[in-house]
Amino acid sequence: MENQKWGFKKNNEVNAAAAIGMRNILETIMRNIDETRTGKAMIHLGHGDPSVYSCFRTSNIVELSLVESIQSANFNCYAPNDGVDPARRAIAEFLSRDLPYKLKTDDIFVTVGAEHGIHVLLQVLASPGANILLPRPNYPTYESRAKLSQLEVRHFDLLPEKGWEVDLDRVKKLADNKTVAIVLINPGNPCGNVYTFEHLKKIAETARQLGIMIISDEVYAHQVFGEKPFVPMGVFGDIVPVVTIGSLSKRWIVPGWRFGWIAITDRNGLLQKTKIVDSIKNCLVMTGEPPTVIQGAVPRIMKDTPDSFFLNINKLLKEAVDMVYEKLKEIQGVDCPHKPEGSMFVMVKLNLSSFVDVVDDTDFCMKLAKEESMILLPGSAVGLKNFVRMSFAAEKKILFCGIGRIKHFCLRHAKH
Structure with missing residues (x-):
């Protein structure tokens, strides 16, 4: 069998295309999470899936x-x-x-x-x-x-x-x-x-x-x-x-x-x-x-589908983004250049000069996952290096906890 020649082989084009896909990138980051080691349940704000939260249940x-x-x-x-x-x-x-x-x-x-x-x-x-x-x-x-x-x-x-x-x-x-x-x-x-x-x-x-x-x-x-x-x-x-x-x-x-x-x-x-x-x-x-x-x-x-359903979803998102935007201002080392007005995401800029050992956005997300059991999407995955994308389509208590973890992470890696 070792000397047998086979006519099939991997498709490099498919592999290269998949490598830059969001799901592959998030799965790579997730492999860094060990909830037993950190003692913290995973918080996933790397993609927009509000359906997992009861307050966002469909009509x-x-x-x-x-x-x-x-x-x-x-x-x-x-x-x-x-x-x-x-x-x-x-x-x-x-x-x-x-x-x-x-x-x-x-x-x-x-x-x-x-x-x-x-x-x-x-x-x-x-x-x-x-x-x-x-x-x-x-x-x-x-x-x-x-x-x-x-x-x-x-x-x-x-x-x-x-x-x-x-x-x-x-x-x-x-x-x-x-x-x-x-x-x-x-x-x-x-x-x-x-x-x-x-x-x-x-x-x-x-x-x-x-x-x-x-x-x-x-x-x-x-x-x-x-x-x-x-x-x-x-x-x-x-x-x-x-x-x-x-x-x-x-x-x-x-x-x-x-x-x-x-x-x-x-x-x-x-x-x-x-x-x-x-x-x-x-x-x-x-x-x-x-x-x-x-x-x-x-x-x-x-x-x-009643208009009241859509109005409530938008109300929840507005309340979430108002809180997230204000809380991000309190964290040294990150900046939000524009407050979101729609969708479910905010782009957060990393000020790398504020950190002692964070190389880039991917390094930030990998270490955040390992130390805080929290997932964000590196900005390089969407074409903007040294930013991270964060979903705010989640329950307020999850967002509050998540921002707390980002704050603790930034303090731990900050230059003093």
Whole structure:
């Protein structure tokens, strides 16, 4: 057997793409945790999963809708590749509430969560020599999927001193005749920023000038609690073709359901004319779709989830971020350049000169896990070295305890 030659071998491209994925990075950090040694239960604020806390439980309507879908026995069959029409129609009607025109059923394609939508779109756009513009910092799935699709990535910066606005001058310099799209995440992950109508319009006009489409990641749509309202990028679909990614995951607090969608907001029909829509359909033919019973539940979820549920979630997030932002100010060695106005995350800057033995953001997170049984995501995982990303979508007592652990860690490693 030792001398036998085999025709299979590892796929280096897949391994390289997975290595920069958020889950792999968090799992590596988790291996440093030994609760028996520290005497402290693990606190995981490295990802946004509020569903584990009772105060963030999803609406009763959501649960009943799934039960009714299962008990109806109408959704035990295979689903069409684009999705079950009632679900697609419900999503179109739901999104149209915020748009100056009505989306049609055919404008919606259901996906296995937002990540599936990302995979589909980047695969569709990956032609030889093509490049895509990604924000820095950003959500790591875009990086890993682009790498796997051999789609060149070019980064534009988000400016913390301007509330993480897009550096449009940099965007214009990066783009060329091989640029296919620019990716926006609004409300922001990982920054918690919310873009104004005026800034979004400038982005749309810039994209039109450059001849590129916009992929607008709106997984946290309407999950805002600052002074700025959420404005969907699709509002500017008459200026530039916009493809929106959304999901039930965050707003309805059901991340494990893995239900999302791709929405085409393109008043001038350019994505139809260029056959991008056909390519999306063909890509979906080759991949799986969300469980049919969840699709069957979507119409009632979209129609009947009370506004009071969403208002309460936003209230909880606002109270959490207010506390976290103020408490972080008390910790020497860290700084929060911009108070989050949406989503579930805050980016915290590390002042490495304040520490005696912390090399960088990854070292900070590894040692924090080992000494305090606490997980944060290194900023380098989202493209911003010497920051850390922290979720505030947790119970107040967990956040209070977590910040206490960060404070103790920083004091222990501080220069005296």
